[in-house]
Amino acid sequence: MLRDWLMSYHPEELFDENGKLIPELKALAPVGDRKIGSNPHANGGKLLRDLRMPDFRDYGIEVPAPGAVEAQDMVELGGFVRDIFKLNEDAHNFRIFGPDETMSNRLGKVFEETNRDWNNELLDTDEFLAHDGRVMDSFLSEHMCEGWLEGYLLTGRHGFFASYEAFIRVVDSMCAQHAKWLKVCNQLPWRQSIASLNLILSSNVWQQDHNGFTHQDPGFLDHISNKKADVVRLYLPPDTNCLLSCFDHCIRSRNYVNVLVTSKHPRPQWLTMEQAVKHCTQGIGIWEWASNDAGEEPDIVMACCGDTPTLETLAAVTILREALPELKIRVINVVDLMKLQPSTMHPHGLADAEYNALFTKDKPIIFAFHGYHTLIHELTYCRENRNIHVFGYKEEGTITTPFDMRVQNEIDRFSLVKNAVQNLPQLGNRGSYLIQKMNDKLVEHKQYIHEYGIDLPEVRDWKWHVPEAK
Amino acid sequence: MLRDWLMSYHPEELFDENGKLIPELKALAPVGDRKIGSNPHANGGKLLRDLRMPDFRDYGIEVPAPGAVEAQDMVELGGFVRDIFKLNEDAHNFRIFGPDETMSNRLGKVFEETNRDWNNELLDTDEFLAHDGRVMDSFLSEHMCEGWLEGYLLTGRHGFFASYEAFIRVVDSMCAQHAKWLKVCNQLPWRQSIASLNLILSSNVWQQDHNGFTHQDPGFLDHISNKKADVVRLYLPPDTNCLLSCFDHCIRSRNYVNVLVTSKHPRPQWLTMEQAVKHCTQGIGIWEWASNDAGEEPDIVMACCGDTPTLETLAAVTILREALPELKIRVINVVDLMKLQPSTMHPHGLADAEYNALFTKDKPIIFAFHGYHTLIHELTYCRENRNIHVFGYKEEGTITTPFDMRVQNEIDRFSLVKNAVQNLPQLGNRGSYLIQKMNDKLVEHKQYIHEYGIDLPEVRDWKWHVPEAK
Numbered sequence: 018m019l020r021d022w023l024m025s026y027h028p029e030e031l032f033d034e035n036g037k038l039i040p041e042l043k044a045l046a047p048v049g050d051r052k053i054g055s056n057p058h059a060n061g062g063k064l065l066r067d068l069r070m071p072d073f074r075d076y077g078i079e080v081p082a083p084g085a086v087e088a089q090d091m092v093e094l095g096g097f098v099r100d101i102f103k104l105n106e107d108a109h110n111f112r113i114f115g116p117d118e119t120m121s122n123r124l125g126k127v128f129e130e131t132n133r134d135w136n137n138e139l140l141d142t143d144e145f146l147a148h149d150g151r152v153m154d155s156f157l158s159e160h161m162c163e164g165w166l167e168g169y170l171l172t173g174r175h176g177f178f179a180s181y182e183a184f185i186r187v188v189d190s191m192c193a194q195h196a197k198w199l200k201v202c203n204q205l206p207w208r209q210s211i212a213s214l215n216l217i218l219s220s221n222v223w224q225q226d227h228n229g230f231t232h233q234d235p236g237f238l239d240h241i242s243n244k245k246a247d248v249v250r251l252y253l254p255p256d257t258n259c260l261l262s263c264f265d266h267c268i269r270s271r272n273y274v275n276v277l278v279t280s281k282h283p284r285p286q287w288l289t290m291e292q293a294v295k296h297c298t299q300g301i302g303i304w305e306w307a308s309n310d311a312g313e314e315p316d317i318v319m320a321c322c323g324d325t326p327t328l329e330t331l332a333a334v335t336i337l338r339e340a341l342p343e344l345k346i347r348v349i350n351v352v353d354l355m356k357l358q359p360s361t362m363h364p365h366g367l368a369d370a371e372y373n374a375l376f377t378k379d380k381p382i383i384f385a386f387h388g389y390h391t392l393i394h395e396l397t398y399c400r401e402n403r404n405i406h407v408f409g410y411k412e413e414g415t416i417t418t419p420f421d422m423r424v425q426n427e428i429d430r431f432s433l434v435k436n437a438v439q440n441l442p443q444l445g446n447r448g449s450y451l452i453q454k455m456n457d458k459l460v461e462h463k464q465y466i467h468e469y470g471i472d473l474p475e476v477r478d479w480k481w482h483v484p485e486a487k
Numbered sequence: 488m489l490r491d492w493l494m495s496y497h498p499e500e501l502f503d504e505n506g507k508l509i510p511e512l513k514a515l516a517p518v519g520d521r522k523i524g525s526n527p528h529a530n531g532g533k534l535l536r537d538l539r540m541p542d543f544r545d546y547g548i549e550v551p552a553p554g555a556v557e558a559q560d561m562v563e564l565g566g567f568v569r570d571i572f573k574l575n576e577d578a579h580n581f582r583i584f585g586p587d588e589t590m591s592n593r594l595g596k597v598f599e600e601t602n603r604d605w606n607n608e609l610l611d612t613d614e615f616l617a618h619d620g621r622v623m624d625s626f627l628s629e630h631m632c633e634g635w636l637e638g639y640l641l642t643g644r645h646g647f648f649a650s651y652e653a654f655i656r657v658v659d660s661m662c663a664q665h666a667k668w669l670k671v672c673n674q675l676p677w678r679q680s681i682a683s684l685n686l687i688l689s690s691n692v693w694q695q696d697h698n699g700f701t702h703q704d705p706g707f708l709d710h711i712s713n714k715k716a717d718v719v720r721l722y723l724p725p726d727t728n729c730l731l732s733c734f735d736h737c738i739r740s741r742n743y744v745n746v747l748v749t750s751k752h753p754r755p756q757w758l759t760m761e762q763a764v765k766h767c768t769q770g771i772g773i774w775e776w777a778s779n780d781a782g783e784e785p786d787i788v789m790a791c792c793g794d795t796p797t798l799e800t801l802a803a804v805t806i807l808r809e810a811l812p813e814l815k816i817r818v819i820n821v822v823d824l825m826k827l828q829p830s831t832m833h834p835h836g837l838a839d840a841e842y843n844a845l846f847t848k849d850k851p852i853i854f855a856f857h858g859y860h861t862l863i864h865e866l867t868y869c870r871e872n873r874n875i876h877v878f879g880y881k882e883e884g885t886i887t888t889p890f891d892m893r894v895q896n897e898i899d900r901f902s903l904v905k906n907a908v909q910n911l912p913q914l915g916n917r918g919s920y921l922i923q924k925m926n927d928k929l930v931e932h933k934q935y936i937h938e939y940g941i942d943l944p945e946v947r948d949w950k951w952h953v954p955e956a957k
């Protein structure tokens with residue numbers, strides 16, 4: 018039966034006496050660019066053209082002194098992206114994708130140059146809809162938007178996906194599969210490079226306003242950090258100028274999954290554009306203007322990663338320096354999260370000598386982190402300095418004030434000060450009154466928000482200043 | 488205008504002269520069980536009835552000696568679940584949910600008692616379809632199945648979701664939201680308990696057969712472990728009797744998210760039912776039958792968690808004990824992953840004294856783990872013994888032999904032996920020949936699978952035995 022079945026295909030008509038495929042049939046196989054691996058439809062990198070990019074420095078914020086001005090990082094990024102649309106209008110090779118969040122993620126300036134794409138009837142009451150819009154966000158589906166972007170990149174074009182941090186988890190699996198796909202492509206010489214999958218996580222865990230517990234999940238960083246090191250990159254810019262520098266780098270890059278965790282609310286700006294470029298290019302560094310240990314051994318390292326942890330760390334430093342002027346404090350900010358991993362594990366990782374030069378081998382490190390504290394434990398697991406105390410999101414929070422979210426998760430300035438003092442045995446009893454004062458502040462905070470529904474004036478009005486000893 | 492608009496509602500008809508709602512309207516508010524929080528439709532725990540459960544011990548495997556018999560864990564679980572259907576037939580309060588995977592996850596025995604639910608026309612060629620089936624798997628959508636199960640639990644009933652481990656990531660966000668929901672419910676006294684969300688991850692990362700890299704992602708454990716400790720539970724039963732014991736515990740529990748990572752392929756069985764119940768009740772323990780350090784300090788701890796790591800660890804132990812009979816080896820198996828976390832962080836966590844009694848304070852620990860090695864780093868971060876070397880999935884693998892998957896990720900027996908020897912400085916040079924032998928085996932392995940497409944006979948035929956010194 019098997020023989021009859023196979024013979025029914027008439028192999029004698031398909032193969033010659035040596036069992037070779039006959040020339041007429043062989044000739045049917047496509048040649049040149051029609052071969053499957055050479056076909057631009059299947060190997061879109063062949064069609065990839067660089068974006069014409071404006072100079073991101075032109076969109077920077079003037080920062081006369083750290084914390085002297087406020088701005089909204091995502092609003093400023095919107096201006097930069099608007100002009101990328103302008104410069105590449107003819108090329109038709111750049112788009113934004115997002116589940117109806119371009120406005121709520123504060124990228125509104127792009128609508129000065131383009132619109133939301135809409136294929137259906139247009140009404141006078143529509144807001145920024147057009148048949149040739151380049152913003153794909155008229156569709157509240159993370160699946161659809163991420164899938165659109167993947168297809169767009171695979172056909173040799175450029176773009177990014179902007180989403181609420183908590184809801185990017187909806188496409189965990191899709192992003193993981195794309196990362197796996199890139200890892201394998203990197204092993205295939207005939208595969209042309211494509212633009213990176215850029216994911217902007219705004220409306221992050223610390224910025225929920227009227228949203229609550231359901232909108233809090235910083236775990237996408239954990240998810241992506243497990244993927245192959247040669248593919249994944251994670252950035253947490255602490256201010257507008259840093260965001261512009263990081264975004265410029267990501268949008269020009271190839272074959273990566275870049276995750277950018279960003280801030281959309283008004284907040285103090287720390288670095289000048291010149292400082293920001295230096296800081297982001299290194300990915301991690303000492304902020305000398307906030308430190309007072311120059312040329313000496315620090316007593317303690319105050320490290321931070323993410324916009325809210327950076328704000329609270331700097332506020333904690335002003336409290337510590339006022340109360341304990343003799344204390345030598347080193348402030349370190351992390352933009353490129355993978356710098357924390359050993360250089361043997363990630364191409365961005367610091368060598369142990371570099372890491373120790375920053376964090377010391379034994380001094381206490383109070384690390385305020387944007388996400389789950391366990392991710393910092395993971396990344397720093399093999400480092401020599403085990404005297405590290407990480408504070409991050411611990412699944413606490415509801416619809417409350419911005420500062421109360423931090424208090425509930427113990428990454429607020431008062432809790433950071435307490436933990437710093439508790440990890441400085443050399444202070445002996447001199448720290449006890451400061452700890453008491455911090456505990457009193459935390460009670461005061463709870464009473465105040467209960468009565469007024471907004472944060473303490475001293476929290477709302479806090480500004481960075483080089484403290485004078487009291 | 489505001490006044491006119493508000494007055495248009497005629498407040499004078501709705502409120503009395505004191506501004507109080509008039510009695511007729513007040514009377515419209517529902518009372519008793521019709522109040523929103525008391526309504527069984529909204530508070531389904533009120534309808535929850537215990538399942539009638541057969542004794543899981545009756546479904547156990549006879550294990551005359553460790554590794555003496557082979558069985559398929561999920562096939563045996565299917566027999567237990569089949570009889571849960573039988574005992575609760577009238578109650579109509581138990582279902583299986585899965586994306587067309589009940590068969591491929593080897594739960595086929597349940598079809599001796601029930602069918603797949605199907606509301607459409609029935610054909611003679613249908614396989615196990617019926618209008619009253621209790622297996623919801625005629626729909627290849629993780630979203631639909633997980634959502635169905637959540638709704639089913641919220642209405643006071645029982646069930647579980649069985650999925651491929653890699654594709655449960657499709658519902659990361661849904662599971663996280665349910666965990667958040669449970670955490671908040673636990674703070675509301677009027678909320679009645681509901682059955683736990685039970686997730687069975689079979690067809691796991693190490694068992695891909697004809698599937699490849701796309702089907703490999705053990706990160707769901709990382710995802711859930713970040714959620715609130717009072718809600719999440721993670722179990723990795725090493726054999727059939729342990730799976731039966733863990734499943735029985737999970738299906739009876741309330742208000743948890745239980746994750747069970749299971750094996751579906753034929754593999755050696757280690758524990759008798761009596762041993763399994765003791766082991767799973769403790770969640771972690773020394774396997775004395777595999778160890779040779781009784782009453783002494785071990786030279787090394789060989790720890791394992793998950794079915795494949797357990798097999799490779801035991802195989803490595805036989806090699807080590809044959810080659811280095813004087814070496815004192817302690818074998819520890821972990822079923823309940825959260826035992827590794829400090830008792831201060833998770834209710835299941837071991838106290839430091841308990842942990843040190845098992846793992847010692849300073850002896851090298853070679854830990855073979857089912858998932859990403861970073862999760863073990865996370866969970867054990869605060870433990871005293873830092874001499875731990877974890878091996879897990881590192882995003883390597885394709886369509887290859889089962890053993891080659893382990894070799895590519897360095898959790899195979901030969902690599903574990905090498906790492907054990909390299910972490911025993913006291914061996915001096917006596918270990919060098921053993922390392923050489925292991926390297927030779929790894930070359931032999933690659934040559935053999937390249938030629939024959941299956942694993943080395945000594946790997947396929949390996950059986951646990953108490954080694955005699957050579």
